[in-house]
Amino acid sequence: MPKSQYVDFKSVKTSVTMEQVLQHYGLLEQMKRSGDSLSGCCPLHGGTNSTQFRVSISKNCWNCFSESKCGGNVLDFVAKKERITVHAAATKLCEWFQLPMEDNRTAVASRPPRPWPPPKLPPSSPAITVLKEKPKTEDETANPPLKFRLEHLDVTHPYLTERGLTPETLMDFGLGHCAKGMMAGRIAIPINDPEGKIVAYAGRWPGEPPGDVPKYKLPPGFRKSLELFNLDRATKEPSDMPLVIVEGFFGAMKLYQHGCRKVVALMGSSLSAAQEGLIRKHTAQSSRVVLMLDEDEAGRLGREDIAVRLAKFVFVRIHAFDQESAQPENLTAEQISAALEVL
Numbered sequence: 001m002p003k004s005q006y007v008d009f010k011s012v013k014t015s016v017t018m019e020q021v022l023q024h025y026g027l028l029e030q031m032k033r034s035g036d037s038l039s040g041c042c043p044l045h046g047g048t049n050s051t052q053f054r055v056s057i058s059k060n061c062w063n064c065f066s067e068s069k070c071g072g073n074v075l076d077f078v079a080k081k082e083r084i085t086v087h088a089a090a091t092k093l094c095e096w097f098q099l100p101m102e103d104n105r106t107a108v109a110s111r112p113p114r115p116w117p118p119p120k121l122p123p124s125s126p127a128i129t130v131l132k133e134k135p136k137t138e139d140e141t142a143n144p145p146l147k148f149r150l151e152h153l154d155v156t157h158p159y160l161t162e163r164g165l166t167p168e169t170l171m172d173f174g175l176g177h178c179a180k181g182m183m184a185g186r187i188a189i190p191i192n193d194p195e196g197k198i199v200a201y202a203g204r205w206p207g208e209p210p211g212d213v214p215k216y217k218l219p220p221g222f223r224k225s226l227e228l229f230n231l232d233r234a235t236k237e238p239s240d241m242p243l244v245i246v247e248g249f250f251g252a253m254k255l256y257q258h259g260c261r262k263v264v265a266l267m268g269s270s271l272s273a274a275q276e277g278l279i280r281k282h283t284a285q286s287s288r289v290v291l292m293l294d295e296d297e298a299g300r301l302g303r304e305d306i307a308v309r310l311a312k313f314v315f316v317r318i319h320a321f322d323q324e325s326a327q328p329e330n331l332t333a334e335q336i337s338a339a340l341e342v343l
């Protein structure tokens with residue numbers, strides 16, 4: 001890691017919980033939970049004393065009551081565990097939990113502190129970060145590109161075959177099953193900004209998640225409302241082709257795989273103002289847009305609203321499915337071209 005790498009220690013400390021760090025190490029299950037605290041054998045010094053190590057969830061700090069009494073925050077823990085400096089620990093945490101990092105050059109002078117607020121994570125749901133609305137500054141109009149790549153993503157995971165994605169599609173989109181870090185146990189899907197730089201990985205649980213585990217996990221601080229999945233590739237397609245808008249990652253990837261490459265996903269069933277702006281920016285007047293949202297309550301509500309808004313500057317057509325709960329992901333190549341030919 002170059003010396004110039006700027007890491008905001010305070011943001012790292014407040015964005016990542018001790019629980020998440022223990023979970024990252026696979027240690028959370030071994031801890032005993034009681035009220036606000038977790039306790040167990042010390043992950044740093046070992047031993048069999050099951051009360052030697054203690055975490056305060058609300059204070060987000062830890063203590064080891066061994067002879068070499070020590071304690072601290074998440075950075076101190078990772079630094080000790082990995083035998084690295086606190087700075088290196090902060091960098092590692094940024095990588096594991098997909099927190100933005102910046103170069104000194106761009107971060108020091110002109111910029112206000114990092115836009116992402118220090119989210120307080122409820123102990124039971126490490127996956128979801130609720131962002132508080134803050135007054136918009138110029139710095140908040142973009143998700144910063146990630147300074148790392150998740151490596152060794154497994155493209156042979158059965159879930160990917162189950163969803164019908166070919167090796168070519170997996171390669172083009174760069175997704176795969178992730179073994180380590182924040183997206184451990186999930187399918188990591190890179191999300192690019194319009195320039196094609198990765199700004200986040202979304203983590204899809206492979207299958208039906210158990211209990212209250214969320215199907216999708218997004219990194220803290222990432223605002224999906226600012227991106228359209230696959231926009232960077234879609235804009236390279238001919239301008240006279242219609243732009244197809246779908247809800248989800250897999251719908252977009254399947255249409256792409258079937259040759260309909262000018263497709264973007266909302267990552268939901270509504271269109272944010274920023275997404276509307278992106279479409280306006282990247283489509284010529286008299287362009288055509290096909291709304292292909294899921295055939296369910298949310299999809300129908302979403303497409304009515306989106307159609308009205310987009311019709312102000314492009315030609316919009318709604319593709320309605322005959323069958324309730326049909327999704328674009330399940331269309332065959334023939335059905336897709338039939339749907340687009342009517343235009």
Ligand SMILES: [Zn+2]
Nearest residue numbers: 042045064066
């Ligand atoms: Zn210890």
